[in-house]
Amino acid sequence: MQASEFRYMQQFLLRKIGLSLADDKQYLIKSRVTRLLREHELDDANAVARAVRRDENGALAQHLLDAMTTNETLFFRDQYPFEALRDMIFPELTHAKGRHGKINIWSAAASTGQEACSIAMTASESVPEPGRVHILGTDFSARAVEYARAGVYSQMEVQRGMPIKQLLRFFDQQGSAWAVRPELKAMMHFDHANLIEDSLTAKVRRYGPFDVVFCRNVLIYFTPEERAHVIDRIARCMHKGGYFISGATETPEGRISRWNQVMFKGKRLWQLQ
Numbered sequence: 001m002q003a004s005e006f007r008y009m010q011q012f013l014l015r016k017i018g019l020s021l022a023d024d025k026q027y028l029i030k031s032r033v034t035r036l037l038r039e040h041e042l043d044d045a046n047a048v049a050r051a052v053r054r055d056e057n058g059a060l061a062q063h064l065l066d067a068m069t070t071n072e073t074l075f076f077r078d079q080y081p082f083e084a085l086r087d088m089i090f091p092e093l094t095h096a097k098g099r100h101g102k103i104n105i106w107s108a109a110a111s112t113g114q115e116a117c118s119i120a121m122t123a124s125e126s127v128p129e130p131g132r133v134h135i136l137g138t139d140f141s142a143r144a145v146e147y148a149r150a151g152v153y154s155q156m157e158v159q160r161g162m163p164i165k166q167l168l169r170f171f172d173q174q175g176s177a178w179a180v181r182p183e184l185k186a187m188m189h190f191d192h193a194n195l196i197e198d199s200l201t202a203k204v205r206r207y208g209p210f211d212v213v214f215c216r217n218v219l220i221y222f223t224p225e226e227r228a229h230v231i232d233r234i235a236r237c238m239h240k241g242g243y244f245i246s247g248a249t250e251t252p253e254g255r256i257s258r259w260n261q262v263m264f265k266g267k268r269l270w271q272l273q
Contacts, residue, residue, distance in 0.1 A: 001026050005049035012052060017065055017140055018196035018222045018230070032067040036060065062142065069141045073111040075161035076118045081214065081245045084264040085119065086126045089243055093211055094127060103133045106210045108195060108234065109218040110137030113148025113188070114157070117180060119214070120187045121166050130187065136207040138193035148190040151180035195230045196222070201237055209239045217247040228255045235272055244270040 006026050013019040021028070033048050040060050042048055052061045076082050093103050103123075107116040116137035123133040139145050158167055158178050171178040189207065193200055195218070213234055219227050234244070235257035244252050244259065248267070252259045258273040 001030060001045045001049075005046045008053060009045075009049050012056065012061075013065070013068055014223070016056075016061075017069065017194065018226045019068060020221060020223045020226075029068070033064065036063055036067060039063070066141045066143050069139075069144070073114045075114045075158070076163075077115065077161060077216070078248065080265055080267045081216070081269075082118055082122045084243075084245070084267075084269060085122050085212070088264055089212060090123065090127050099128050100132060103127070103212075104208050104210045105133065105135045105212045106204065106208065106214070106234075106237065107135060107137040108193075108213060108215040110139045110144070110148060110190065111141075112144050113137055113151065113190060114153075114161075115214055115216070116148065116188050116190070117151075117170075117184065118161075120184050121170050123187065124170070124184065133187055134207070135188045136204070136210075137188060137190045138204065139190075140192070140194050142192055145190050145192050148188075151185050152177050153180075154178075195233070196226055198233070200233050204237050208237050210237055210242055211239055212243045212245065213238060214245045216245065217250070219246060219250045219252075228253060232256045238272050240272055242272050244272065246270065 006029070009029055010021050013021055030045050033045050036042070036048060037044065040048075040051070040063075042051065048060070048064060052058075052064055055061060090103075097103065105119055107119060110116050116135050119135050120133070124130045127133055137148055139148070152174065155176055155178070158171065167178065170181055170184050172181055193203055215234060219230065222230060231252045231254035235254055238244070243262070246252060252270050259270040260273055262269045262271050
């Protein structure tokens with residue numbers, strides 16, 4: 001890939017989605033745009049860069065951003081966040097809000113919806129009147145959001161982290177696929193949102209404020225400066241004392257927001273001061 005085109009792609013991805021791409025990551029762009037070459041009848045990654053430069057708001061640009069978004073996910077990923085919900089956070093919120101108080105949870109960077117589904121299943125099994133739990137799932141990728149809204153997963157996808165008991169209780173088999181049952185689906189709403197845009201707060205707050213936010217394994221892709229801005233935007237959408245659940249190696253360090261560390265089974269969670 002030509003150096004000038006790669007530099008442009010670095011700047012474009014940083015501006016649009018906060019993705020900080022190191023100089024040795026040319027191979028990542030080349031691997032991710034392979035499908036786009038066929039769809040848009042382009043010769044190589046250089047041609048993609050030139051076409052995006054001509055129209056940064058066009059279909060190709062959006063498809064490129066979708067392709068560069070890492071949508072790796074699975075049901076009940078790492079397990080401990082959902083155990084923390086069941087054993088610590090939900091009992092605390094139920095006591096504080098009473099049996100009928102609304103509980104709002106945000107799955108930021110929700111990808112194709114497995115995290116939000118896992119939250120909903122945990123709530124259904126551990127919260128009195130689980131219908132009062134409202135879960136918002138957001139992602140930058142429009143394709144991922146549409147997939148999450150459909151709520152239909154392949155056999156391979158449900159085999160990644162899904163206990164058979166939950167699968168049979170919360171999903172209906174449709175041929176070789178599995179569809180989320182209506183009562184679970186009713187707990188979730190999925191929407192497109194970009195964590196690095198200042199408009200995020202206004203867009204998301206109408207679903208909150210939130211008692212719990214999951215934002216896992218996405219902060220590592222931002223620059224330190226952008227990461228702090230993202231954390232502050234999220235904090236503005238939360239109740240004071242709300243829980244923030246990050247990836248195992250991620251720390252919420254905002255410029256304005258402050259967080260207390262809470263330990264659960266040797267793992268760190270965060271609580272908004």
